[in-house]
Amino acid sequence: MKDGSSIHQRVLHYTHKGTDVLYCDFHISSDGYDNVQVEESRQQYGSNLLTGRAKDTVLHRLCRAFINPFTIILFFLAIISFVTDVLLTSNLGRDMTTALLILGMLLLSGIVRFIQEMRSKRVADHLASLLHSSVTVRRDGRWTQISSSELVVGDTVRLCAGDRVPADIRLTTTSDLFVSQSVISGESAILEKGTEILSVGKPQSYGEYRNIVFMGSAVIGGSGEGIVLAVGQDTVYGGFSGAESNRTNRFDQGANSIAWVLIRFMAVLIPVVFIACGLTKGNWFSAFLFALSVAVGLTPEMLPMVVNACLAKGSAAMGKKQTVVKNINAMQGFGSMDILCVDKTGTLTGDEILLEYYMDILGNESGRVLDFAYLNSLYHTGVANHLDTAILKCQTMPKQESHFTQLAVRYSKLDELPFDYERKFVSILVKSGHENLLIVKGNIDEVCARCRYIEYKGKRSRMETDGFSNVHAVVDEMLEDGMKVLAVAYKPMDRDRLSAQDEQDLILLGYLAFFDAPKKTAMDAIQKLKHLHVGIKVLTGDQRDVAVSICRRLGIDSEQVLTGRELDALTDNELPMRMETTTVFAELSPKQKVTIIQTLQANGHTVGFLGDGMNDLPAIVESDVGISVDTAADAVKESADVVLLKKDLNVLEEGILEGRKAFSNMSKYIRITASSNFGNILSIVIASVFLPFFPMTSVQLLLLNLLYDTLCLVLPWDNVDEDACSRPLEWSGRTLGRFMQSFGPISSIFDMLTFVFLFFIFCPLVCGGSYSSLAGTDAQARFIAVFHTGWFLESMWTQVLILHLLRTKKIPLFQSRPSVPVLVVTTLGILCFTVLTFTPIGQLIGLTALPAVYFGFLIIAVFLYLLLMTLVKRWYVKKYHELL
Ligand SMILES: Nc1ncnc2c1ncn2[C@@H]1O[C@H](COP(=O)(O)OP(=O)(O)OP(=O)(O)O)[C@@H](O)[C@H]1O
Numbered sequence: 001m002k003d004g005s006s007i008h009q010r011v012l013h014y015t016h017k018g019t020d021v022l023y024c025d026f027h028i029s030s031d032g033y034d035n036v037q038v039e040e041s042r043q044q045y046g047s048n049l050l051t052g053r054a055k056d057t058v059l060h061r062l063c064r065a066f067i068n069p070f071t072i073i074l075f076f077l078a079i080i081s082f083v084t085d086v087l088l089t090s091n092l093g094r095d096m097t098t099a100l101l102i103l104g105m106l107l108l109s110g111i112v113r114f115i116q117e118m119r120s121k122r123v124a125d126h127l128a129s130l131l132h133s134s135v136t137v138r139r140d141g142r143w144t145q146i147s148s149s150e151l152v153v154g155d156t157v158r159l160c161a162g163d164r165v166p167a168d169i170r171l172t173t174t175s176d177l178f179v180s181q182s183v184i185s186g187e188s189a190i191l192e193k194g195t196e197i198l199s200v201g202k203p204q205s206y207g208e209y210r211n212i213v214f215m216g217s218a219v220i221g222g223s224g225e226g227i228v229l230a231v232g233q234d235t236v237y238g239g240f241s242g243a244e245s246n247r248t249n250r251f252d253q254g255a256n257s258i259a260w261v262l263i264r265f266m267a268v269l270i271p272v273v274f275i276a277c278g279l280t281k282g283n284w285f286s287a288f289l290f291a292l293s294v295a296v297g298l299t300p301e302m303l304p305m306v307v308n309a310c311l312a313k314g315s316a317a318m319g320k321k322q323t324v325v326k327n328i329n330a331m332q333g334f335g336s337m338d339i340l341c342v343d344k345t346g347t348l349t350g351d352e353i354l355l356e357y358y359m360d361i362l363g364n365e366s367g368r369v370l371d372f373a374y375l376n377s378l379y380h381t382g383v384a385n386h387l388d389t390a391i392l393k394c395q396t397m398p399k400q401e402s403h404f405t406q407l408a409v410r411y412s413k414l415d416e417l418p419f420d421y422e423r424k425f426v427s428i429l430v431k432s433g434h435e436n437l438l439i440v441k442g443n444i445d446e447v448c449a450r451c452r453y454i455e456y457k458g459k460r461s462r463m464e465t466d467g468f469s470n471v472h473a474v475v476d477e478m479l480e481d482g483m484k485v486l487a488v489a490y491k492p493m494d495r496d497r498l499s500a501q502d503e504q505d506l507i508l509l510g511y512l513a514f515f516d517a518p519k520k521t522a523m524d525a526i527q528k529l530k531h532l533h534v535g536i537k538v539l540t541g542d543q544r545d546v547a548v549s550i551c552r553r554l555g556i557d558s559e560q561v562l563t564g565r566e567l568d569a570l571t572d573n574e575l576p577m578r579m580e581t582t583t584v585f586a587e588l589s590p591k592q593k594v595t596i597i598q599t600l601q602a603n604g605h606t607v608g609f610l611g612d613g614m615n616d617l618p619a620i621v622e623s624d625v626g627i628s629v630d631t632a633a634d635a636v637k638e639s640a641d642v643v644l645l646k647k648d649l650n651v652l653e654e655g656i657l658e659g660r661k662a663f664s665n666m667s668k669y670i671r672i673t674a675s676s677n678f679g680n681i682l683s684i685v686i687a688s689v690f691l692p693f694f695p696m697t698s699v700q701l702l703l704l705n706l707l708y709d710t711l712c713l714v715l716p717w718d719n720v721d722e723d724a725c726s727r728p729l730e731w732s733g734r735t736l737g738r739f740m741q742s743f744g745p746i747s748s749i750f751d752m753l754t755f756v757f758l759f760f761i762f763c764p765l766v767c768g769g770s771y772s773s774l775a776g777t778d779a780q781a782r783f784i785a786v787f788h789t790g791w792f793l794e795s796m797w798t799q800v801l802i803l804h805l806l807r808t809k810k811i812p813l814f815q816s817r818p819s820v821p822v823l824v825v826t827t828l829g830i831l832c833f834t835v836l837t838f839t840p841i842g843q844l845i846g847l848t849a850l851p852a853v854y855f856g857f858l859i860i861a862v863f864l865y866l867l868l869m870t871l872v873k874r875w876y877v878k879k880y881h882e883l884l
């Protein structure tokens, strides 16, 4: 989408008009909007919200809770039951209850779902409120900070380096404003923006709209002001889902693959149930209804809710540990992440960088180098960063305060070409008297490549052809010690403006060396990550030697190092292999960071990225879990899924553990439910073929399913075994089929046993004759009720108890304790269900009180079932080395 067609008409219109027209049309005074105007504008043009959030109203949640396949089928059944039982029969009172009961189930499931959703939303909202993304806006004659969602069309906004553009904005004043529109157009180029009116005749690409900044762009350098012209959905960014959906996709892919496994099973078995029932019972309509209920019974319809609750619980736990999880799906990413990429400064090294040496080209201390570096740092308008902060600290050196103040007075700024990660240096043009000086500071190799002269003790001479080796003789030792080194160069100029061509033929003046010591806590954290089987890779833009030195001191394997240049030289075949074996990547551009992440993802890894610079932004967006820190620029924080309030790798360990816990509980639900459902349907298929009546009524089936699912809702609060969290977990349906096939049929064996016992021994005993001998009598109806109740109980007992057995690899209750809620709810569930069969409500749905003898049988059967399951579990764990 490279053309400007998705730009709003209003925005296009004013690109060709002067700002005075704009002020006039929108009635904007120099005081900005007042409250009345803001309200009016919001009424007329809408709020600055993207659909994702706008759709999250209570009403939408209510709809989602009540309108889904499960409730629709329940509703359908209620109507049918109403028609057949109430309208078509005379016995009004009794049959009305079946329909009501189904409606009751529908309400219950909807309400439970709604409450769960609201809880998850509260967690998400609370976490989001910890992070404020604010905009500087002119309202009522004052510049104030407001949340970007409160912005309206016509607002006057001020932008600074590091900001994320909050809407589509027509610029009114700019000062060296540079932005990256990569979110919009995918190009990583950095564009300068201005205010001049565009001539009519359509520009072709987003980049050509020089007087507009688009929502989602990042301000790289400089500052500017402008008028908001489009908000929310009207913006280009709002028009397409953009890069942000990338991660949700990976999550959905996993969920879809799980859903597919289940659908495949259903697609095969449901028709079989339908045909078998139709043929044996001769009533195709009831066969259809029955098959439909079986289908509903098989869908783990609480899946989205359980998943949400697990993730929300995980993110709430992280919130307590100074970590804000903005997107709860990232919890799942934490759980399955097996590679964590980090940048270097502030992550592996301390938060503060110190300027240690300022020296001339031979390594002697030089005040002139510091003065020039100071001017460069003082006047740059790029994103605040560690290096410039460290340089500016020299003002506080004893007895130097006045020196630097005077320096700033003597030299005033004329122009700037801001820092970018392709050039890797900053150029500032200053003026002192009649002399204009271009001062350049940046990466040694890049700056030296543009130097033609060197200056030593005030004397200038040509740089020799092997100038580089001289440079390296001086700085190499410092690099090897892990110091960050920058070069400072300058050149006299006679013009007042800078262009890219001016950054040539410079005079190399000297170097700045920064002390950037490894963090003590980092070593610990890296060890912990190793124990968790999460590989760590360092992706830095800094020099190779510095990176290696720091990694060596932190115990990160730095045998295999790859620089950006070497990376580009790799062929497509070599790339995937080298990404696996290399742990330290240096001298990278932002784009190369992305390439590395993409290649790792294509290799099948789930990749996290932790970084804080503008150069990390594209990588953060691309990774499965984008992590940033509170001190990072807004644009970076905005794109991250997770923001650490404290930049400490140790927090990540906890994140990973919480993620894996959430994950483990989700997969418990999915696997156990899917496998017991699978077992149930197998039993139903077999029973449908051999039994002269339906093995269970639709309502019984649905009730069983609904109550079982409700029990599962406590699973997010279950304990997780330590060893289940020791490795990254894969979120996919790949091994689900295997799990279902191994455990499902075992419950069928016991179901069969129960069928045979009920049909041939128990029911004839209770009802006084075999099914066929009772034909046409009331006793036959009782025969069926006893049978239904018998199976209802067996099915429910086994399904609930299996939860305890399969939730852990160990021996349940003794070696691995479930959490109290799980214990209480499962016990209560079994009790209530069993009691239900003795109550009038039970009778309404065709259940009946059974003699105590049956419970004797039940206890023995369930015990044998659990025993066999334990053996199969042992075998399964031994064979596949995993359970859930
Ligand atoms: N403010 C600055 N002024 C001049 N040059 C800079 C500045 N910031 C960075 N550079 C140059 O750009 C190169 C890459 O930047 P930097 O080291 O910050 O990358 P990075 O990937 O963020 O590294 P890290 O992993 O240490 O955070 C540096 O080696 C340095 O030479």
Ligand SMILES: [Mg+2]
Residues within 6 Å of the ligand: 343, 344, 345, 612, 613
């Ligand atoms: Mg950085």
